[in-house]
Amino acid sequence: MPMEKRKAWLLYNPMAGRFPAGPFLGRAERALKSAGWDVSTVEGRDEQGLVRSAEQAVWEGCEAVFVAGGDGSVGQVAATLAGTETALGVLPAGTANVWAQELGLPRLDWIHWFALEQAAIQLARGDIRLVDIGEVNGRAFLLWAGVGLDAHIVNSIEPRERWEKAFAIVHYATLALWTSIGWEGVHLRAESQGQVWEGRFLAAVACNIPAYAGGLMNLAPGAKVDDGLLDFWLIGGQSLRDVLVRVAQIFMGTHVDAPGVVHFRASEARFEAQGELPMQCDGEPIQMASPLHFRIRKKALRVLVPADAGPHLFSISSEIELEA
Incomplete structure (x- = not known):
């Protein structure tokens, strides 16, 4: 049959x-x-x-x-x-x-x-796995969502013509450097699990995966897509020099313990800033009014993955629970 x-x-x-x-x-x-x-x-x-x-x-x-x-x-x-x-x-x-x-x-x-x-x-x-979906003010994202320098760049370059995509890395790096000149960061207040962080940040990002910036950086080492948590990163700074230092730290992996960098894992968080904020969700440009309420929808999405998908991205339990 x-x-x-x-x-x-x-x-x-x-x-x-x-x-x-x-x-x-x-x-x-x-x-x-x-x-x-x-x-x-x-x-x-x-x-x-x-x-x-x-x-x-x-x-x-x-x-x-x-x-x-x-x-x-x-x-x-x-x-x-x-x-x-x-x-x-x-x-x-x-x-x-x-x-x-x-x-x-x-x-x-x-x-x-x-x-x-x-x-x-x-x-x-391949296998079917259950993964988390993030939300910010009701808008869902799979990879990340954030405000700050990267969000300003994304809002500046998207949508792009196809010829611009052929030089994507050079185009992004050039705009990043240009935007960083005179950049003073975004004044932000973040709250989660009874804690508050306030200051000027180059970027504030909620990550569902380790990789960031087109896969060039490993911003959130240890992030899992099925642990019911978002990895929040508040990257302190307010100048071109700070941008260059932070980029170097992230490339070297030393940002994890660097002074002025805040990292926490949570199922919910709230960002407050002045006025409407340029944002990026999964690399797409959007504008949202403050406050920003982030939350996780635990194991809300089924995804097809290769049979040998790496353990760096998934916890052990996700496939087992799906089969049960």
Whole structure:
């Protein structure tokens, strides 16, 4: 008796990444079908299109939604699938692809032409894990959300033209240096678990994963996506010199114990500042009015991961509890 096909949609964002991933989707789709998935490919050019398609996939009872796009597309679909029985699978076709990097998936770039097919093969026979979703003032995020210098940069450069994405690291670094000149930080009051921190910070970030800044930095070592906690980092400083020192500290891993850097883990926290704040959620630019209320939705999202997904990202219990 033939095995029943597993139903899935493959959502494609043609605007993501350094070059169009469309020509490579056929191989990824065939890889999924050969592994027993019944796949339908749907294009979504903006956030609304991706969200509508993900909602429709849930309504039609899909076991999984595969997203061929970047971290912004992944975050938008993750927010839609949270709390449902439909799992998220990522075919990394964006600029940075930090979530895919954390999972150890190959990423589409100039020298890895078949990365989407290889990622599809790994996920098609992988595991389903339960992971946490963060929220800030009701807006969900999978990776991180924050205010400060990085949020100002993201709000300055997004949305980008495709040619700009081809020089993403240089473009980001140039804008970071330019924005840092005269930067005085953001005056912020943070509260959590009965404690209060107040001062000027270069950045204040809630992390759900270790990697940050396009995967270039390991800001939150020890962060797990399924521990029911967010890792909060308040990076003190108010000048270009402070920016350069903090970047060096994070690259070397010495920021963990550096004076002026606050780190705490919590399921909830509150940030207060003056007026409306430029923010980034999963690398997407947004504006939010203070106060900012962060909270975690514990194990709210099902994700497809490679069978050998590293223990640095997951606690031991998440897969076991799903199977129980």
